[in-house]
Amino acid sequence: MTTKDPAEVPSETAILDITGMTCAACAGRIERALAKVGGVEAAQVNLVSQQARVEIDPKRANRAALEAAVVAAGYGVLPPVSTAGPIELDRNGSEERDRRVLVRDLAVAAALTVPLLVLGMSHGAIPFADTWAGRIVQFVLGTGVLFGPGRRFLRAGFVAVRHLSPDMNTLVALGALSAWAWSTVATFAAHWFAHGEHSAPHIYFEAAAAIVTFVLLGKFLETRARWRLGDAVRALHALVPALVHRVDGDASSIERDVPVADLRPGDRVRVRPGERVPSDGVVVHGRSAVDESLLSGESMPVEKGLGDRVVGGSMNTSGALLVRVEHTGTETALARITAAVELAQGSRAPIARFADRASAVFVPIVLVLALVTFGVWWSIDPTWGGLPVAIEYMVAVLVIACPCALGLATPAAVAVGAGRGAELGVMFRTGAAIEQASHIDTVLFDKTGTLTTGRPDVVAVEPRPGIGSEELLRLAAAVELSSEHPFARAVVGSVQARGLALDEATQFVSVPAMGVMARVGGFTVRVGKPEWLAQHGIDVAAVAPRVAALASGGVTPLLVARDGDLLGVIGLADALRPEARAAVKQLRAMGLRLGILSGDKQGVVAAIAKQVGIDEIAAELLPTDKTRRIAETKDGGQRVAMVGDGVNDAPALATADLGIAVGTGTDVAAAASDVALLRGGLAGVPVAIALARATMRTIRRNLLWASVYNLLGLPIAAGAFAGLGIALSPVYASAAMSLSSVSVLLSSLMLRRFRSASGAEIVR
Secondary structure, three states, rough: OOOOOOOOOOOEEOOOEEEEOOHHHHHHHHHHHOOOOOHHHHEEOOOOOEEEEEEEOOOOOOOOHHHHHHHOOOOOOOOOOOOOOOOOOOHHHHHHHHHHHHHHHHHHHHHHHHHHHHHOOOOOOOOHHHOOOOOOOOHHHHHHHHHHOHEEEEEEHHHHHHHHOOOOOHHHHHHHHHHHHHHHHHHOOOOHHHHHOEEOOOOOOHHHHHHHHHHHHHHHHHHHHHHHHHHHHHHHHHHOOEEEEEEEEEEEEOOOEEEHHHEEEEEEEEOOOOOOOOEEEEEEEOOOOOOOHHHHOOOOOEEEEOOEEHHHHHEEEOOOEEEEEEEOHHHHHHHHHHHHHHHHOOOOOOOHHHHHHHHHHHHHHHHHHHHHHHHHHHHOOOOOOOHHHHHHHHHHHHHHHOOOOHHHHHHHHHHHHHHHHHHEEEEEEOOOHHHHHOOOOOEEEEEHHHHHEEEEEEEEEOOOOOOOOHHHHHHHHHHOOOOOHHHHHHHHHHHHHHOOOOOOOEEEEEOOOEEEEEEOOOEEEEEEOOOHHHHHHOOOOHEEEEHHHHHOOOOEEEEEEEOHHHHEEEEEEEEOOOHHHHHHHHHHHHOEEEEEOOOOEEEEEHHHHHHOOOOOOOOOOOOHHHHHHHHHHHOOOOOOEEEEOOOOOHHHHHOOOOEEEEOOOOOOOHHOEEEEOOHHHHHHHHHHHHHHHHHHHHHHHHHHHHHHHHHHHOOOOOOOOHOOOOOHHHHHHHOOOOOOOHHHHHHHHHHHHOOOOHHHEEEE
């Protein structure tokens, strides 16, 4: 294994939007062409997203060289999207134009093919069909389809052969041309083939036209289905308004409506109620409630005022805001999340290697099989009468054997799975992460900030007889108001949440690691550790058993005394996340082994584990200890997922088979993880694993269908069961081939029905 010089320039990633790809062989050909460019370290082409992701050494390769390689391979490359504005929804309109051309070609082909099928398959019911004039009509109709709408297959098939890489277009072109060529010769030189009682051989213009029409129909249905694969990403794109109200002066200045792409950092924009914030920025005027649920998962709108940050894509619900733009285009949090989802949709799961290898050799094998089929059938009847039969079976083999369904099996499911995950607040980094998540059998959790909220809360208020709970809290909060300690903020926050008034405190004194004291209402009030109060002559023996019980349960006790008299105990603890218990219950129902790895004290970790329902714990661990524990678990044959906050747990997340980061929409793109939970906290963990399992089931179903389709379809098309009366004409072969790809896409789109990790969605 070679290592890189640290001084080397890091590799860069180039994203190319490809045009002209029609099947898995196309993707493979482009990958091979890109790999030959000097400086390319890795190239991955995705048929579903129509994109190439290329890792390059910027010193030796550039975008121009990559585009030249793609064009030389017979395909097109769209110009790069500007990073100044939002990501384009429709690849600069290219995809919509392609769809319009496809619809036009399909309409023309269908209009010519329908009467041709009526004439060609009448079998004597229409006498005109067998006359010279009838054959000429069929020739005109068939030629119009093949060299009109069908020219896309002829052109692409020729390019593939020229590059010694035959593909689906080659098979379709050869099949349709073979049927058309035979029929043309049989029409204009019928006397060459006169035999027996028949003065003219059968013609197959309807087969040539039907091949083109059914393949176009399949492409149309495939395009419609493929468009739905990107619904989740388009929903994210749609959160950015097309026009924004830019204000060039102060808040009272006249505003101008400009395209969002024209925004630059430092610009100021006005956002009215009911409008979405166009870009990440800071509020410089106004106050309003902003709905950030899509990014943060916070169900209630968040109050925003002077100096508060707002995120592009969030909805302003009440007052008007003037926002100073800080990030635009691809630098915004929404754009980073969108790009991450697109990356996952366009990446390849390891299971796709099977389809890649199969597709690479499948077309050449089919060409050989078609020739063998022709040879065998003509050897059975080596006469002019046997020739059309041999051609018919050969054409059926060529047409039915397109490996498109095999090539679409994995990327289609990954695209839908990643998109559905984004809608549910689960972001898979890559297709490999989806596959890895489906195999997980052990989930380990960090405690602080993951199972718990990461901040202390008041969980117990126990005053002595004669003192009310609210009075005890008010006295403690009056003293703690001047402290910055997290415990102090928790006590003050608890009082404020109850709507209680605070007395004024003076002569505040803080004793580090011990407690605080101040004068409140003419009395000296102390709040702190038992030993500190005991040092000042306060009798704490009466509460010693309760203090010990709280501490053993992971609760930190703070004692409150007034002028030497003990008033009671306030217990604080890192509160359990509200969704933690339900998430753990769902994970257990999925048959997963669960554990906690924490740097906190044994008693605290044990208390949290008991609350949440996890039996296995490891406490007082350094970050290196966590990675060692994970490595040992993996060595024991377990496939481990580590769930952490994505910052302090970065080494553990990287060591695990699958790193799952609990974050928010604004920082999730930078988390060190394979899976990031955009919202919902731990509730997303069972959703991620269940969705990954559902996606892999879909991929396996797709691969099985595509393989069985070819294994059964090829011998039937070749006439292996003709003796049993089972045969497949080129017309039906073309329909079957087209519908096979559509069926794989529809199977993948069923993942959009995935709802949650509860109920029927949970599978072992």
